[in-house]
Amino acid sequence: MPVITLTIDEALVSARVGQTVLEACRDEGISIPTLCHLDGISARGGCRLCLVEVAGSNRLLPACTTLAAEGMQVSTRSDRIDRYRRMILELSFAERNHQCAVCVSNQNCELQALAAELGMEQVRYDYLDPDLSMDLSHERFGIDHNRCVLCLRCVRVCDEVEGAHTWDVKARGIESQVITDLNQPWGESLSCTSCGKCVDACPTGALFTRGATVAEMHKDAGFLRRILDGREKRQWRR
Amino acid sequence: MNHASLEIAAEDELRRQQDLRLRIFLCYSTPCVAAGADRVRKVLDELITEHTLAAELEIVATGCMGPCSRGPLLRLRHANGSESLYEQVEPEQARALLLEALDEPSSEGGTAQALALDMPFFARQTRIVLSNNSEIDPENLDHALARGSYGALSKVLQDMTPADVCAEITRSGLRGRGGGGYPAGVKWELVRKSPAERKYVVANGDEGDPGAYMDRTIMESDPHRLLESMAIAGYAVGAEQGYLYVRGEYPLAAARLVKAIKAAERRGLLGSRVLGSNFNFRVDLRVGAGAFVCGEETALMVSIMGRRGQPVPRPPYPAQSGLWGMPTLINNVETFANVAPIIAKGADWFASFGTEKSKGTKVFALCGEVVNSGLIEVPMGISLRDIVFDVGGGLPEEGRFKAAQTGGPSGGCIPADHLDTPVDYESLQQLGSIMGSGGLIVMNDRSCMPDVAKFFVEFCRDESCGKCVPCRVGTLEMYQIMERITKGSANMHDLELLEDLCDLVQETSLCGLGMTAPNPVHNTLQYFRDEYLAHIRDKHCPAGVCQLDHVPVLDMPEHASHLIIDREEL
Numbered sequence: 001m002p003v004i005t006l007t008i009d010e011a012l013v014s015a016r017v018g019q020t021v022l023e024a025c026r027d028e029g030i031s032i033p034t035l036c037h038l039d040g041i042s043a044r045g046g047c048r049l050c051l052v053e054v055a056g057s058n059r060l061l062p063a064c065t066t067l068a069a070e071g072m073q074v075s076t077r078s079d080r081i082d083r084y085r086r087m088i089l090e091l092s093f094a095e096r097n098h099q100c101a102v103c104v105s106n107q108n109c110e111l112q113a114l115a116a117e118l119g120m121e122q123v124r125y126d127y128l129d130p131d132l133s134m135d136l137s138h139e140r141f142g143i144d145h146n147r148c149v150l151c152l153r154c155v156r157v158c159d160e161v162e163g164a165h166t167w168d169v170k171a172r173g174i175e176s177q178v179i180t181d182l183n184q185p186w187g188e189s190l191s192c193t194s195c196g197k198c199v200d201a202c203p204t205g206a207l208f209t210r211g212a213t214v215a216e217m218h219k220d221a222g223f224l225r226r227i228l229d230g231r232e233k234r235q236w237r238r
Numbered sequence: 239m240n241h242a243s244l245e246i247a248a249e250d251e252l253r254r255q256q257d258l259r260l261r262i263f264l265c266y267s268t269p270c271v272a273a274g275a276d277r278v279r280k281v282l283d284e285l286i287t288e289h290t291l292a293a294e295l296e297i298v299a300t301g302c303m304g305p306c307s308r309g310p311l312l313r314l315r316h317a318n319g320s321e322s323l324y325e326q327v328e329p330e331q332a333r334a335l336l337l338e339a340l341d342e343p344s345s346e347g348g349t350a351q352a353l354a355l356d357m358p359f360f361a362r363q364t365r366i367v368l369s370n371n372s373e374i375d376p377e378n379l380d381h382a383l384a385r386g387s388y389g390a391l392s393k394v395l396q397d398m399t400p401a402d403v404c405a406e407i408t409r410s411g412l413r414g415r416g417g418g419g420y421p422a423g424v425k426w427e428l429v430r431k432s433p434a435e436r437k438y439v440v441a442n443g444d445e446g447d448p449g450a451y452m453d454r455t456i457m458e459s460d461p462h463r464l465l466e467s468m469a470i471a472g473y474a475v476g477a478e479q480g481y482l483y484v485r486g487e488y489p490l491a492a493a494r495l496v497k498a499i500k501a502a503e504r505r506g507l508l509g510s511r512v513l514g515s516n517f518n519f520r521v522d523l524r525v526g527a528g529a530f531v532c533g534e535e536t537a538l539m540v541s542i543m544g545r546r547g548q549p550v551p552r553p554p555y556p557a558q559s560g561l562w563g564m565p566t567l568i569n570n571v572e573t574f575a576n577v578a579p580i581i582a583k584g585a586d587w588f589a590s591f592g593t594e595k596s597k598g599t600k601v602f603a604l605c606g607e608v609v610n611s612g613l614i615e616v617p618m619g620i621s622l623r624d625i626v627f628d629v630g631g632g633l634p635e636e637g638r639f640k641a642a643q644t645g646g647p648s649g650g651c652i653p654a655d656h657l658d659t660p661v662d663y664e665s666l667q668q669l670g671s672i673m674g675s676g677g678l679i680v681m682n683d684r685s686c687m688p689d690v691a692k693f694f695v696e697f698c699r700d701e702s703c704g705k706c707v708p709c710r711v712g713t714l715e716m717y718q719i720m721e722r723i724t725k726g727s728a729n730m731h732d733l734e735l736l737e738d739l740c741d742l743v744q745e746t747s748l749c750g751l752g753m754t755a756p757n758p759v760h761n762t763l764q765y766f767r768d769e770y771l772a773h774i775r776d777k778h779c780p781a782g783v784c785q786l787d788h789v790p791v792l793d794m795p796e797h798a799s800h801l802i803i804d805r806e807e808l
Contacts (some may be wrong), residue, residue: 045551046705048746059753060745065551087742091711124735125715150704169546169704172529174714176704 006072015068022050022063025076032076033085033114035092036151037064038201040224041160047092047151049085049114052076060084086120094125095174096132097146098204104217105205111149112204132177137187141199141209143178148206150176154198161227166192197223239506240514241392244383251384256317259294260339263313263372266299267458268451268490269612270309274329275299278310281329285336298381301459303372305359306612312350313372314339324350358628359610364591364617366599367575371459376494379501382462388507390581391466394473395515398581403474404430407577410585411597416442416533416570417648417674419596419663425567428557429475432565437477439468440542440561440568443484443491444526444533447646448697450677452601453571455613457484457491460575461498465508465521467577472519475567480521483538486528495523530701534749535568537703548703549749570675572601592618596662600673606643606680607633616661623657626680637682641765645674647694647701648754650761651687670761672754686783687766688773691758692720698755709752712743716759723770726777726786733774737763 002017008025015024020043025032035047043064051060055073060081063074075081092098092111100106114120132145155167155178166189170179180186199207200223208217230236239247255261262282266275282297303311308325312332315321316339324335331350337343365371374381382388394403408423429437441464445453457464468480484492499521502508510518524542531537532547539561541547560566576598580588589597596618602625605611609631616625622642626632633639641651650671652659659665663673681690699713719736722728740756747753763770772778777786 044705045748046707048706048708048748051746062551062748066553084742084746087738088707088746091707091715094715095707095711125711125739126718128711128714149707150710171704172531173700173702173704173710176710 004068004070006068006070006074008074009076019068020064021052021054021061021066021068021072021074024068025063025074030076032063033118034064035110035114035149035203036153038153038157038224040228041153041156041201044152044156047149048088051081051084053078053081082118085118089115089118089120090123090125092149093120093123094127096128096130096148102214103147103205104208104212104214105147105219106215108215108218109205110203128174135180135186136210137185138189138192138194139187139210140194141186141196141207143186143207144205145177146206147204148178149204150178151203152178153201153203154178154207157197157201157224161224162193162195162197164191164193164195167198197227200224241396244388244392244507244513247380248383248386248389251380255384258296259317261315262295262297262336263300263303263315264297265301265303265309265311265313265372267302267306267455269302269306270311273309273326275310277329278312278327278332281333282336285333289340291340298373298375299377300374301371301376302368302455302613304363304368304612304614305353305610307610308353308612311353321355323353323355325353326351359612359614359631362620362624362629363615364599365615366579366588366591367456367572367601368459368613368615369579370463371455374460376459376461377497379462379498379505382460386582387462387578388466388502388513390578391469391473391507392513394470394581395513395517400430400474400476403470403581406581406585407474410576410580410588411592411595412573412576412580412588413596413663414570415572415576415600415675417645417672419673422569422573425557425569426471426474428555429477429565429567432558434565436479436562436564437475438561438564438566439471439475439477439480440535440539440556440566441468441480441482441571441574442533442535442538442568443482443488443571444538445488445571445675446485446530446533446701447648447675447677448694449605449679450603450646450675452603452613452676454488454491456571456575456601457488458494461491461495462502463575463578464495464571465498465502467574468521469508469512469517469519470577470581471567471569471574473517475565477567478518478520480519481524481542481561482521483524483526483532483542485526485532492523492525499523529703530697531703531749531751534751536749539566539568548705549751551748572676593660593662595664600661600676602676602678604630604678604680606678607637607682607685608680609634618662619660621658621660622652625661625678626657630680633680633682637684639680640683640685641681641687643671643679643681643690643758644677645672645757646677647697648672648750648757649674649677650757651681651690651765653765670757670764672757684781684783686724686779686781687762687769688720688723689779689781689783691762692717692724694758695720695755698751702751702755706746706748706752708743709747709749709755712739712747713752713755715739716743716756720759723773724779724784724786726773726784728774730774733770 033049036044045062045065050063052063053075134144136142158167159165180189200220312327313323327350370385404426412422413419532541534549537547537549556566601615695717699717702709704710744756
């Protein structure tokens with residue numbers, strides 16, 4: 001397999017042709033924060049947390065969609081990037097109601113973990129406090145739109161892995177919201193197979209198993225890799 | 239139709255026109271129709287039927303003539319070539335004009351106001367893109383042929399290789415007119431050299447900037463120019479399929495383009511074996527559904543493919559991987575409209591207009607506080623002063639010029655100190671604005687700059703697609719701060735926060751919409767910071783636009799209003 005060499009944070013690194021900068025970094029054990037990215041589904045480039053500096057580009061590029069190239073010089077950390085990542089998290093927290101203390105995913109939440117990791121200590125922007133609903137019509141799962149960060153992992157995993165395409169998005173901009181089928185209650189969805197992949201893919205407490213109460217919702221981070229390894233490599237394991 | 243019959247058809251049409259006693263050109267573009275051009279047409283039609291004059295004269299319902307604020311516009315051209323133009327024509331005045339021209343003067347109806355054809359508004363313009371606008375009926379292919387349409391395509395198919403065509407476009411110095419200013423020839427060459435079994439040509443007619451209507455006018459007034467240029471592009475890059483993406487708010491443009499495509503296909507100017515050659519080129523129309531972001535090229539292509547119109551990260555650029563993963567040439571409508579004249583008259587001719595780095599002309603929609611508002615086409619490098627005070631005729635009611643807004647929500651305001659700046663891509667960028675697609679709004683000192691910036695931030699907030707966090711949430715937070723500033727409840731910390739946020743949204747957004755959304759704020763802060771400070775520190779709006787509260791108010795969402803404690807109740 002053809003191999004390329006690039007510089008990441010001043011260290012020479014080799015990567016396979018076709019790998020993204022994010023994959024190359026993770027193979028080398030370099031951590032880049034991500035929120036919308038999920039190994040196993042298509043890259044989206046929407047959360048903007050994985051932005052890196054690439055020499056020769058005057059823009060910051062998302063590591064998840066930028067292909068690694070021979071001779072590329074990448075910086076994954078700088079004062080500027082760190083500051084922007086914290087600000088993006090602040091915006092995410094300000095957008096909806098992320099009150100950890102009453103959330104099913106408290107202490108098991110990727111958004112919360114990122115805030116801790118990146119040192120986001122306060123939100124300087126106006127909390128928007130939207131008045132959003134919950135949908136508890138499904139017999140096994142529920143969705144609380146107040147906790148949704150619009151990473152659209154649920155939409156992609158449902159479409160690309162389960163093949164049901166139950167989830168989609170309605171409206172645009174700040175009004176965007178994930179919906180089931182044509183904006184029907186989840187419990188009435190004809191396409192939903194109740195597989196629960198969306199719930200495990202969700203980084204926050206937006207999608208949860210019914211009955212879970214504060215801090216009880218544990219999500220299986222490795223589920224998608226296991227499913228895909230089983231399908232593609234016939235390696236079924238638990 | 240083949241190359242020879244194309245020329246014959248053009249000559250026949252020209253001869254027919256020359257034999258007419260009188261040709262009446264009535265501007266039938268959207269602004270003039272809104273001002274009553276259809277009523278004028280009805281009266282003239284009746285008069286012609288009444289006097290059985292159909293063989294001697296014709297009414298040409300043309301595209302935009304330019305001075306849109308003066309519509310309906312009517313131009314008379316006699317067989318001897320003499321011409322006169324009238325503004326704000328009432329139906330009865332049109333009737334009187336026609337009778338007078340036919341030597342049957344009538345005292346009824348009064349006289350229409352004549353407009354000098356050599357006034358600076360017309361004299362200072364150079365019309366390349368708009369050259370056919372006021373001469374042809376957009377729905378009449380023969381009119382277009384008589385003006386030389388499809389001649390450039392015929393030339394390309396007979397005498398030029400695809401490489402020649404790309405080289406000619408490169409040599410002309412044509413740059414993207416959608417705002418980016420990327421050299422068109424370089425893009426064409428990239429697509430030509432990308433190996434693929436299929437390629438596509440896309441014309442971006444999703445013009446969405448507030449106050450801008452250049453592309454709409456081109457599509458409505460001279461659709462065949464666009465189709466011809468797209469076919470030339472198809473030949474040059476090796477594409478057999480073109481898509482015209484027109485925004486849903488332009489129904490007239492879409493209807494005329496459909497008619498034009500059909501007419502051209504019927505005559506063998508589009509479709510299979512164009513003009514008898516081995517080149518096939520089909521054009522299909524795609525109509526947008528009202529999203530500003532679909533003017534962004536990646537979102538536009540996603541929309542053509544029938545998916546939710548949201549941008550995707552570049553690279554890969556459309557030239558490598560565009561529609562259905564195939565190399566795609568995507569240019570703005572106005573860029574295409576320059577192509578046919580470049581091929582017909584040569585790259586050197588085109589390059590003789592404009593400046594060192596910005597060649598040719600630019601169409602602007604001149605509006606706001608200016609006497610002659612309308613659609614203008616001026617050579618690149620003309621000073622802003624000439625545009626506003628010569629072509630535009632200055633500000634009405636002795637208003638004092640304060641700033642000119644260019645580039646719509648991605649642009650900025652150019653203050654009076656910089657009026658002598660030449661209008662080209664680099665100069666405007668240096669001033670913190672952009673050429674953009676060509677909206678030009680003139681403002682007098684009754685405009686409040688923070689309020690203007692707030693308007694554009696609000697626009698971007700509403701039009702953000704919601705895909706990336708900085709644009710989706712950042713523009714809204716920016717708007718909230720702007721709202722506080724213009725209401726008088728902001729403090730200096732808010733201003734700091736705003737500037738910080740502008741940097742974030744600019745540098746981290748996914749597509750051009752977000753990246754340029756902070757421009758109006760950045761730019762007005764650069765030139766009119768004192769106005770922001772007056773709002774924040776003195777709770778005073780220098781232009782007298784904003785209603786400021788002197789006491790900072792706590793904005794509370796409605797559902798939290800029960801938290802407010804009423805002092806009376808305590």
